[in-house]
Amino acid sequence: xxxxxxxxxxxxxxxxxxxxxxxxxxxxxxxxxxxxxxxxxxxxxxxxxxxxxxxxxxxxxxxxxxxxxxxxxxxxxxxxxxxxxxxxxxxxxxxxxxxxxxxxxxxxxxxxxxxxxxxxxxxxxxxxxxxxxxxxxxxxxxxxxxxxxxxxxxxxxxxxxxxxxxxxxxxxxxxxxxxxxxxxxxxxxxxxxxxxxxxxxxxxxxxxxxxxxxxxxxxxxxxxxxxxxxxxxxxxxxxxxxxxxxxxxxxxxxxxxxxxxxxxxxxxxxxxxxxxxxxxxxxxxxxxxxxxxxxxxxxxxxxxxxxxxxxxxxxxxxxxxxxxxxxxxxxxxxxxxxxxxxxxxxxxxx
Amino acid sequence: xxxxxxxxxxxxxxxxxxxxxxxxxxxxxxxxxxxxxxxxxxxxxxxxxxxxxxxxxxxxxxxxxxxxxxxxxxxxxxxxxxxxxxxxxxxxxxxxxxxxxxxxxxxxxxxxxxxxxxxxxxxxxxxxxxxxxxxxxxxxxxxxxxxxxxxxxxxxxxxxxxxxxxxxxxxxxxxxxxxxxxxxxxxxxxxxxxxxxxxxxxxxxxx
Amino acid sequence: xxxxxxxxxxxxxxxxxxxxxxxxxxxxxxxxxxxxxxxxxxxxxxxxxxxxxxxxxxxxxxxxxxxxxxxxxxxxxxxxxxxxxxxxxxxxxxxxxxxxxxxxxxxxxxxxxxxxxxxxxxxxxxxxxxxxxxxxxxxxxxxxxxxxxxxxxxxxxxxxxxxxxxxxxxxxxxxxxxxxxxxxxxxxxxxxxxxxxxxxxxxxxxxxxxxxxxxxxxxxxxxxxxxxxxxxxxxxxxxxxxxxxxxxxxxxxxxxxxxxxxxxxxxxxxxxxxxxxxxxxxxxxxxxxxxxxxxxxxxxxxxxxxxxxxxxxxxxxxxxxxxxxxxxxxxxxxxxxxxxxxxxxxxxxxxxxxxxxxxxxxxxxxxxxxxxxxxxxxxxxxxx
Numbered sequence: 001x002x003x004x005x006x007x008x009x010x011x012x013x014x015x016x017x018x019x020x021x022x023x024x025x026x027x028x029x030x031x032x033x034x035x036x037x038x039x040x041x042x043x044x045x046x047x048x049x050x051x052x053x054x055x056x057x058x059x060x061x062x063x064x065x066x067x068x069x070x071x072x073x074x075x076x077x078x079x080x081x082x083x084x085x086x087x088x089x090x091x092x093x094x095x096x097x098x099x100x101x102x103x104x105x106x107x108x109x110x111x112x113x114x115x116x117x118x119x120x121x122x123x124x125x126x127x128x129x130x131x132x133x134x135x136x137x138x139x140x141x142x143x144x145x146x147x148x149x150x151x152x153x154x155x156x157x158x159x160x161x162x163x164x165x166x167x168x169x170x171x172x173x174x175x176x177x178x179x180x181x182x183x184x185x186x187x188x189x190x191x192x193x194x195x196x197x198x199x200x201x202x203x204x205x206x207x208x209x210x211x212x213x214x215x216x217x218x219x220x221x222x223x224x225x226x227x228x229x230x231x232x233x234x235x236x237x238x239x240x241x242x243x244x245x246x247x248x249x250x251x252x253x254x255x256x257x258x259x260x261x262x263x264x265x266x267x268x269x270x271x272x273x274x275x276x277x278x279x280x281x282x283x284x285x286x287x288x289x290x291x292x293x294x295x296x297x298x299x300x301x302x303x304x305x306x307x308x309x310x311x312x313x314x315x316x317x318x319x320x321x322x323x324x325x326x327x328x329x330x331x332x333x334x335x336x337x338x339x340x341x342x343x344x345x346x347x348x349x350x
Numbered sequence: 351x352x353x354x355x356x357x358x359x360x361x362x363x364x365x366x367x368x369x370x371x372x373x374x375x376x377x378x379x380x381x382x383x384x385x386x387x388x389x390x391x392x393x394x395x396x397x398x399x400x401x402x403x404x405x406x407x408x409x410x411x412x413x414x415x416x417x418x419x420x421x422x423x424x425x426x427x428x429x430x431x432x433x434x435x436x437x438x439x440x441x442x443x444x445x446x447x448x449x450x451x452x453x454x455x456x457x458x459x460x461x462x463x464x465x466x467x468x469x470x471x472x473x474x475x476x477x478x479x480x481x482x483x484x485x486x487x488x489x490x491x492x493x494x495x496x497x498x499x500x501x502x503x504x505x506x507x508x509x510x511x512x513x514x515x516x517x518x519x520x521x522x523x524x525x526x527x528x529x530x531x532x533x534x535x536x537x538x539x540x541x542x543x544x545x546x547x548x549x550x551x552x553x554x555x556x557x
Numbered sequence: 558x559x560x561x562x563x564x565x566x567x568x569x570x571x572x573x574x575x576x577x578x579x580x581x582x583x584x585x586x587x588x589x590x591x592x593x594x595x596x597x598x599x600x601x602x603x604x605x606x607x608x609x610x611x612x613x614x615x616x617x618x619x620x621x622x623x624x625x626x627x628x629x630x631x632x633x634x635x636x637x638x639x640x641x642x643x644x645x646x647x648x649x650x651x652x653x654x655x656x657x658x659x660x661x662x663x664x665x666x667x668x669x670x671x672x673x674x675x676x677x678x679x680x681x682x683x684x685x686x687x688x689x690x691x692x693x694x695x696x697x698x699x700x701x702x703x704x705x706x707x708x709x710x711x712x713x714x715x716x717x718x719x720x721x722x723x724x725x726x727x728x729x730x731x732x733x734x735x736x737x738x739x740x741x742x743x744x745x746x747x748x749x750x751x752x753x754x755x756x757x758x759x760x761x762x763x764x765x766x767x768x769x770x771x772x773x774x775x776x777x778x779x780x781x782x783x784x785x786x787x788x789x790x791x792x793x794x795x796x797x798x799x800x801x802x803x804x805x806x807x808x809x810x811x812x813x814x815x816x817x818x819x820x821x822x823x824x825x826x827x828x829x830x831x832x833x834x835x836x837x838x839x840x841x842x843x844x845x846x847x848x849x850x851x852x853x854x855x856x857x858x859x860x861x862x863x864x865x866x867x868x869x870x871x872x873x874x875x876x877x878x879x880x881x882x883x884x885x886x887x888x889x890x891x892x893x894x895x896x897x898x899x900x901x902x903x904x905x906x907x908x909x910x911x912x913x914x915x916x917x918x919x920x921x922x923x924x925x926x927x928x929x930x931x932x933x934x935x936x937x938x939x940x941x
Contacts, residue, residue: 043376044693045380046375046376046380047372047373047375047376047694048375048693048694048697048698049375049378049379049380049381049382049697049698049701050380050381050382050697051380051382051384054384144576144578145578148600148922152600230691231691231763233691234923237691237923238585238586239585239586239688239689239690239691239923239926240586240922240923240925240926242584242585311369311372311373312365312369314372314693314694315365315368315369315371315372315692315694315757316365316368316691316692316761316763317687317690317691317692317758317761317763317764317767318690318691318692318763318767318923319763319766319767320766320767320921320923320924321600321921321923322600322921323763323766323767331358335358357762360762361762361763363762364756364760364761364762364763365761365762365763367756367757367761368756368757368758368761371753371756371757372694372757375694381701381704392711393711393712393715397733397734397735398731398732398733398734399712399713399733400711400712400713400714400715400729400730400733401715402711402715402716403714403715403716422626422627423627424623424627424628424630424631465630465719466716466719467629467630467719467721468715468716468721468729469626469627469630469721472729481715
């Protein structure tokens with residue numbers, strides 16, 4: 001499958017390179033999380049005609065850093081009645097689930113931490129690890145609110161895996177590959193070659209565009225549910241469950257949950273970008289394309305998706321548990337099946 | 351089936367409408383006031399507005415010790431003592447030109463109790479007690495919360511109890527002495543009068 | 558039909574553990590220090606027991622040690638987000654005991670102030686209801702607008718929340734010269750934001766799904782529990798003391814009483830109670846516009862304030878008025894001195910809260926929070 005990793009080319013295939021490759025996404029993740037928290041704070045503020053944090057640094061840009069420092073300093077409280085090993089382990093498992101997904105995310109033409117052939121499948125497989133961590137934390141806290149939050153979270157994650165997977169499956173059909181890098185390569189060219197717009201092809205593909213757009217939307221909705229974002233933030237719905245599954249957590253362990261949420265946001269945004277929006281491909285054909293520009297486009301597109309997630313969060317109210325299930329099983333799933341059917345038909349005809 | 355599709359469409363459409371509104375608000379000028387730098391205006395009694403009801407302030411040169419404020423207070427946060435003026439010996443004058451009837455040796459307002467209703471200011475005949483626009487009670491120093499006018503008096507640990515007197519200890523003692531002397535004088539005069547009266551009465555009787 | 562019955566039967570035979578959940582008094586959305594003892598079966602609420610008294614301040618007993626004007630600051634603190642409306646029935650009660658005729662200008666200013674405060678109250682009610690549903694943005698839009706109203710009130714009375722503005726026989730302070738213009742500007746802003754929130758929140762499909770068909774309060778239950786205000790009108794009962802037991806000068810204005818119609822769900826659900834508040838803001842705007850147009854410019858607001866406040870011995874009165882939350886009444890007994898013998902307040906929120914256990918059974922736990930939000934209680938008035 002060729003060398004897709006510039007670090008291996010540069011340093012050779014040894015242990016240090018492997019460590020470096022795995023450290024690179026972590027470093028990116030830290031910087032990205034700070035940026036995303038700042039974005040969340042500022043975008044929500046501007047949408048509500050506020051100014052957001054203004055005291056730390058120029059216009060408050062250092063606010064996320066200050067919050068991280070605050071969380072590190074905070075006393076780490078473990079409830080007396082909690083199941084201590086599980087309670088302490090839970091946040092790290094949640095974060096592991098989020099971070100493991102970074103292994104197959106193609107940041108650029110020449111950098112993907114691990115170019116395995118089952119990339120998309122892998123992401124869906126490790127994405128569910130987070131649910132275990134959430135249940136663990138919710139149950140081990142020995143608190144009724146956290147237990148309710150954890151129960152809701154599992155139900156939600158499991159139900160929304162399916163429409164999300166259906167959407168991704170259609171991409172696998174269109175690109176005839178599960179390798180993230182191959183999917184990207186299949187979308188080279190102008191933006192109408194993205195799978196969001198039916199993938200590369202002539203005018204014959206026009207009739208399939210509504211279905212691919214629908215699949216994009218379905219994946220977007222399902223990804224919101226998988227990352228516990230509004231309108232699907234019922235596991236931590238603060239108006240009824242105080243803070244949901246992480247009610248009892250404080251200090252650095254809470255920070256891990258928080259970090260994992262933002263990491264997950266990036267993962268689903270990256271999958272959406274890779275599968276539907278051309279990944280690291282420039283939207284303008286060969287204009288501004290190349291390995292470095294590729295990273296720029298990829299991260300830029302992901303940030304746009306994250307912006308949409310933030311935008312939705314500050315616009316919509318929260319769904320109820322049964323409505324969430326209704327949406328997942330009775331709307332998204334049938335619609336994704338229909339879209340999948342037509343996309344497969346399109347693939348067969350060509 | 352039609353309802354099903356309609357509800358999906360409604361859901362999508364209303365979400366888009368909401369997103370449009372929030373997006374437009376993204377570009378609207380914010381309304382936040384950066385508090386310590388800029389402040390929200392407080393009505394200060396000019397242009398026909400009411401005076402903002404914040405910290406009370408007392409002008410001791412106007413206070414006649416009539417105790418109406420203390421009686422009007424619904425939470426009993428004003429405590430004051432009065433000392434009568436020895437009218438024959440001295441005749442102090444209030445700031446507004448009226449004759450002073452009483453000295454006020456102690457006048458304390460407990461702002462931890464005060465409910466800022468404004469009833470005390472409305473009953474004051476000389477407008478001595480007034481609300482100010484000052485609302486920031488916090489202080490960087492511990493002493494700042496203890497007293498307001500009372501920097502020289504030590505061990506004044508009564509929280510937000512502010513004292514408003516402008517007489518010194520010595521002056522108060524002096525006033526007390528003067529009043530006591532005056533009272534003693536009056537009593538003596540009265541006694542003399544009562545002694546004189548029965549005499550006169552007996553004289554009248556004998557006549 | 559048979560199938561549902563069969564499922565229900567099977568469900569009732571299922572042995573499931575019920576969990577007792579303690580919601581409050583430090584819960585983020587119990588609107589104060591209310592404690593709800595909730596029994597839930599999974600996510601379904603089977604029993605709700607409200608526990609009150611965390612904010613009890615002995616208001617009624619306290620009043621017996623106060624002179625009549627001194628009670629007014631305490632009345633403010635009952636339903637602290639609509640203080641003007643609280644003062645009004647109390648002040649009217651004492652005025653009727655003393656047989657004081659209030660000047661024309663004072664009546665108009667009182668109407669304008671009470672309606673502005675009604676708007677401010679409903680803004681908070683709708684905002685926090687949206688917050689309970691998870692929508693944070695409309696909350697801040699409403700709070701931005703409420704600032705305009707509070708600014709007018711601050712300029713008139715000197716306080717932002719606990720006004721002590723309506724005095725027995727008059728007002729604490731006359732309005733300032735640009736008052737009328739600023740009131741009209743504030744109304745304009747209120748209407749603009751209301752139109753926006755209608756699209757952003759009220760007619761949002763998710764919000765409708767969340768609030769319609771839950772917490773259904775039938776009209777007869779509402780009347781049996783003596784509910785009033787938007788809680789009652791949401792059930793379709795046209796009952797508003799401003800029209801049905803006209804006081805002050807409300808008979809001079811042309812306004813409607815909005816009632817719930819079951820527009821998106823069943824009649825008397827949470828959405829209906831909420832939409833009544835939205836429509837009432839519009840009606841209040843109409844009243845204010847008319848009052849501003851009719852208000853006389855000249856007149857002394859303090860001329861009828863009596864120097865001595867001693868109602869005749871044994872005189873008693875029950876005066877009620879339409880608070881934003883419903884019927885607020887004060888029962889005042891005089892003993893001939895300057896202090897009342899007894900004051901009893903009929904707290905709106907207290908009476909409305911009593912219906913919560915009845916209407917929240919069988920719904921989801923998340924719905925319980927919304928039902929509580931739709932009743933719009935203020936714990937200062939519940940506990941007094």
